[in-house]
Amino acid sequence: MKVYEVDEFGIENLRIAERDIDPPGDDEVLVRFHAASVNYRDLMVIEGTYNPRMKRPAIPFSDGAGEVVAIGDAVTKWRVGDRVMPIFAQRWFDGGSSEEKRRSSLGAGAQWDGVLREYGSFSEESVVRIPEHLSYEEAATLACAALTAWHAVVESGRTKPGETVLTLGTGGVSIFAIQFAKMAGARVFSTSGSYEKIGKLTDLGVDGTVNYREIENWDKAVLDLTERKGVDHTVEVGGAGTLQRSVNATRISGHVAMIGALTGGDAFNPTPVFMRSIRLQGIFTGSRRMFEDMNRAISANKLRPVIDRSFEFHQVKEALEYLKSGSHFGKIVVRIGEGP
Ligand SMILES: NC(=O)c1ccc[n+]([C@@H]2O[C@H](COP(=O)([O-])OP(=O)(O)OC[C@H]3O[C@@H](n4cnc5c(N)ncnc54)[C@H](OP(=O)(O)O)[C@@H]3O)[C@@H](O)[C@H]2O)c1
Incomplete structure (x- = not known):
């Protein structure tokens, strides 16, 4: 699969690499990503101002949306074909934040690789369902900013x-x-x-x-x-x-x-x-419980995220430069793969 990697800091040094698809463990789902969105934090991660000591090479971006394409033997919550979003802090399910929960945030180091890739395996507890009325591109805006x-x-x-x-x-x-x-x-x-x-x-x-x-x-x-x-x-x-x-x-x-x-x-x-x-x-993002509460409200009110512009996977550097310019209104999205 294709992934973006941060090795040397700087937008110009962001590179596309080939990696093997990590097969899902017993309690994991394999997600094929269709979209990701850009946050200000991603710019900081890539430019080295978020955490200069970040372990690299690392896959950036925290917010993605895709479909489950394989499940581990012990998975009970999900089926192949379900539309899901990984949660921002992979170990923050409920209650207040903690150092351990905060450290499980996606896309800011090699231990919790981000979503700027074609496939990724996640614990079945660490993804949530996409509201039905939203496209993958719209859903990809929710995990951090929303x-x-x-x-x-x-x-x-x-x-x-x-x-x-x-x-x-x-x-x-x-x-x-x-x-x-x-x-x-x-x-x-x-x-x-x-x-x-x-x-x-x-x-x-x-x-x-x-x-x-x-x-x-x-x-x-x-x-x-x-x-x-x-x-x-x-x-x-x-x-x-x-x-x-x-x-x-x-x-x-x-x-x-x-x-x-x-x-x-x-x-x-x-x-x-x-x-x-x-x-x-x-305020530091939020838990899975808050994410699920929010998704119910988004569904009930048929709320649609405001997307300023969508870029293709090969245009991620342009998407980051666009965010950096501050010209956008709302969210900037990156399409991944050939779409659903
Ligand atoms: N604590 C957390 O968990 C958390 C989560 C998400 C984001 N954040 C942080 O929240 C901030 C916003 O993130 P974002 O992703 O929404 O950023 P963003 O999309 O890049 O927002 C950029 C916008 O901020 C506005 N802005 C810039 N300077 C401003 C100023 N002096 N006064 C008022 N508005 C100004 C501009 O709007 P106009 O062009 O309209 O002026 C600009 O377009 C970032 O610092 C980010 O790191 C924190």
């Missing part, structure tokens, strides 16, 4: 109808957060650095927008959108460069789900966090 947004908005936020949610930028996590917040009946305010993307946010049903490139103190603009109170929940993907303003834009006793680090910035002033009783909650 699950993290679900964890922030639904699990950690317990967002209620009529509450307000703030999202930053229009990358994969933020667009899913908008979709889940709308699903929960919330009013959603979103920032973006592009007027073209702000038009798309409005089409998606967002209730108010701010261009953070045009309005440097966008936190004040968000306060204006909320009668000066601030939002109930902020889905914080920017990191050091946006956190202070995210805290400012959140109401007293509100919730900031800390997810990402897209930007660098100055020293953070913690005073508003305690003076205004803000709940800062770190």
Whole structure:
């Protein structure tokens, strides 16, 4: 089978290699992948900024979708032909995170090879069913970006109808957060650095927008959108460069789900966090149980992931450069093999 390998860091050094298909063990299913999606993390893994000591050669990417083509003798949950997605952290089934669970994440080292390959064997406990109405390409967007947004908005936020949610930028996590917040009946305010993307946010049903490139103190603009109170929940993907303003834009006793680090910035002033009783909650993807909860909600609401562009397997470097350019809105997908 064909796989992508990271050996030397750098997009230009990513290479296609031939490996044997690993046959499924007794309790494993062999998945033939049809699609994978690109996350910001994959860019960091490939460029060597995620974990410079990562064991190599390693197969990158965490999010894939495919069909079961063979099963081990002891497998009871799956049959050949079932459509499945491997879970992001292969040993995180339920409960809180732990070092062992976190370390079982796909696509960031040779021990837990990723999904940028034609076939892979996974424990029958470590894959979940694809919602029926979704294509393989759509399903390939769920394991990391969607699950993290679900964890922030639904699990950690317990967002209620009529509450307000703030999202930053229009990358994969933020667009899913908008979709889940709308699903929960919330009013959603979103920032973006592009007027073209702000038009798309409005089409998606967002209730108010701010261009953070045009309005440097966008936190004040968000306060204006909320009668000066601030939002109930902020889905914080920017990191050091946006956190202070995210805290400012959140109401007293509100919730900031800390997810990402897209930007660098100055020293953070913690005073508003305690003076205004803000709940800062770190979020790391999610468990299989959360993934299954999310999939039920996606099915019930016939939610469709927003895919900006799909690339062919031989175009993975272009897909990564496209993500790096920040031109995308939502998810970027890579097709694998000849399709179903
Ligand atoms: N904790 C976890 O488990 C977890 C899981 C998934 C992702 N993450 C992290 O979350 C972050 C987002 O991931 P992703 O995959 O959604 O990334 P992505 O798709 O690459 O998002 C890129 C978008 O972020 C926006 N952006 C960039 N700089 C910004 C700024 N200063 N203010 C506001 N928005 C800005 C831009 O949107 P506009 O063009 O609209 O401005 C850009 O298009 C990354 O840091 C990633 O590592 C963490």
